[in-house]
Amino acid sequence: MAYSEKVLDHFANPRNVGSLDRGDQRVGTGMVGAPECGDVMKLQIQVNEETGVIEDAKFKTFGCGSAIASSSLATEWVKGKTVDEALEIRNVDIVNELSLPPVKIHCSVLAEDAIKAAIEDYRKKRSH
Amino acid sequence: MSSVLQIDFGDRTPEPVVGIDLGTTNSLVAFMDLTGPKVIPGEDGDHLVLSVVHIGEGAPLVGNAARQMLIDDPERTVYSVKRLMGRGLADVAQEAGLFPFRFAEGSESVLRLRLGDRTFTPPEISALILLQLKRNAEACLGRPVTRAVVTVPAYFNDAQRQATKDAGRIAGLDVLRLVNEPTAASLAYGLDKRQDGIIAVYDLGGGTFDISILKIREGIFEVLATNGDTHLGGDDIDNRLLRIALEDIQSEWGQDLSHNGSAVQLLRRAVIETKEQLSFVPRVTMHLEYQGRSYQREIAREQFEALVRDIVDRTLTPCRNCIQDAGLTAEQIDEVVLVGGSTRIPLVRQAVEILFRARPHTELNPEEVVAMGAAVQAGILAGEVQDKLLLDVTPLSLGIENMGGVVSKIIHRNSTIPASATEVFTTAVDGQRNVLIHVVQGERELVKDCRSLARFDLKDIEPLPAGAPRIEVRFLIDANGILSVTARDQRTGKEHSVEVKPSYGLTDEQVEAMIRDSFERAEEDFAARQTREARLEADTILAALEKARAHAAWLEMAEPEKAAIEQALNELLTVYCSDDHVLIRAHIEKLNQATLRLAEVMMNTAVRTALKGTKV
């Protein structure tokens, strides 16, 4: 068994690597990690405050290929979605899209958690 | 009471178990007499049997008798075969050029040596050496010898160990135990008699280097950690000197001798003598007479030391790692023992003294100490030595291949053996019938950096949705350091068949074929030997049962169980004297099945007894 081409593609050419200004009111930052492998994932979104649409997303992940591919895919998916729509993304969708093997499912969970954490951070900023 | 116990089984003096050091350069056989371990000399009176085999037209020449053939017929004379055990062609690519013999086609997973018009695998060559040692022992003890303890470098991997066991089988020896060489040496020193403490055994042999650290307490020899290099030894030092001599000759004579087998062997002999003498005198003249020409060169000890210092230094990293793995510092090591001919080199002794800050033990002959230790271990297995027990470790981590070629470790290195681990496997695709498990040995994270050990195929899995089957796989490393794998279906509890495909080494069928084809066949009728071995096995189980019936566990057996055992016993006794080894073996197995629960109860009683008297 091997990785799917999609995983390899996202791993070799990850989209949206980088970071956004944490201090910016429009930016939400999600930082998550997995204890067993030491993976850590930072996913940031920049939201248009009028439309609620995510205009930009960046990530930086330290971890295995599947974790990098999962977060790369997550940033692609959230862009253009509203915050509420982005919350609908489930790790299963990531698993199916990338054909992740069972041992790597936790990577997709991490990506889902990262999206949620980023949105939560953005909403927290707005409520202040 | 039945009449079983009155039956005379014949001569019941237990057959001897010998200890064998199957070395790169020399091999030895030893046994325990009433005063302790003794090395058995060969026909020529020499304790050491040269690990050299010549395959000519007649019977193979083995040992010192083959020495001259290294020069007269180098293409058909094998030396240092231990370096080839359990290896594939890619492993020996670097040194293949140094050997005068050639490798045949199909050597990828098991080397095949081309000697004249025949091919031999390393276990077959080693078997010939073992056979010589067996004969020496039989001549000395005046009785058949079929059981042995054989030593291996502590850092040998599974394939190398399996190859050594295969060699024993081909030679008609039941290898009761593979013992690690440094551990055997510590037994020979009887260090437990002196005091409890921590000892390090530094073993630099002809082709391998081992370091082991042991804790000794009340006769228990517990190995804390081991490390080493299976491709580092005196051979490397010889090759260094050899290369210099060849270069000299090339410039002096204008002749390249490096592809001339006889000349290289003559030169090798000169080089080894020079090396050995340099341990005792400060300067030596190395010389070669060849085809009327003569070559000389004086070598001072300082020059020699400068030449080989990096080889000696290469032993120090494994030593430091081993100390660290044992959770100790060098200061905590009470004593150091030196093993292997190469430890006679003063530079090696100095390096060891500096590292361990202790004066090493050298009282016993470093070339004989391993065989003597093997004899002590043989005594332990025969029940003659009661006060000592070895608890050894596995030198390399065992892992399985995960997605993406990543290794997940299931048994870590330096785990006391026997050791086991259980993993549950499932399917990835609906209706999948097979699961292939790739097992590797090594410390690195990626499969490609570890040593492939075998692929285990779980077959005939019930076709179910992906992820539904749950196959529990148990990995067990036995006291020889050899892996076995069993599997069972967690839902049904049924044993699951596992097909083993070793990455390096011979399959069972190949070994069987070699046993049939072995030189032994000419001397002895194969069937008669089978019968004799079957009776020996029967003796073992009969004696064990006799003992078991005196055991408290016997009383715990229900009457029908006892009756079943009695019946199986009587059936075995009826067929005992027949010449049909298949029949005898079938009844041994029947008796064995009948006593399964008895064995379990005995083992449980043993646990209870052991715990009795401990404060809880």
Place this chain on the structure above:
Amino acid sequence: MDAPDYFQFFGLEARLSIDLPDLENRFYRLSRQLHPDRHAQAAPSERERSLEASAILNDAYRTLRDPVARAEYLLKQQGFEQSKQAPAELLDEVFDLNLALEELRGGDVSVRSRLEAARERFLALLQETDAGLEGLFGAYDRSPAPAALGEIRAALNRRKYISNLVQQVESELNP
């Protein structure tokens, strides 16, 4: 043979603090009884049992003599699986650490001192966690309540995460 309870195998009560010299005595005594070398002359079935029992003995000893492995074993038995949650309060620092590691791999040697400082900080954290664990172990042994195990579970997760980090930094600094 199904693996029996490791504590019972050693004749011990399931406790998180163990008297190690006593454990070693028991291990040696059981080894003398069970080791295959002691049964080499026995029937195949007994040899088989001895191999099985001795493997379990060694597996059990390896688990019980190490405080963390022992606690993990007891937790697993009580149904506390390892959690997938990383300690949130450490994540920012871990992220920065990984950035520094990446720079070092990229050839920027100037981050070495930053990494060394990070290693010291994480080692101190590890010690702190260990001290905390010791207290938790003692408390559990005095009154074995499931609630205490939850706390131990969290502390062990944290410990595992930190020790992975230390290892990672270690291997980058001294390859």
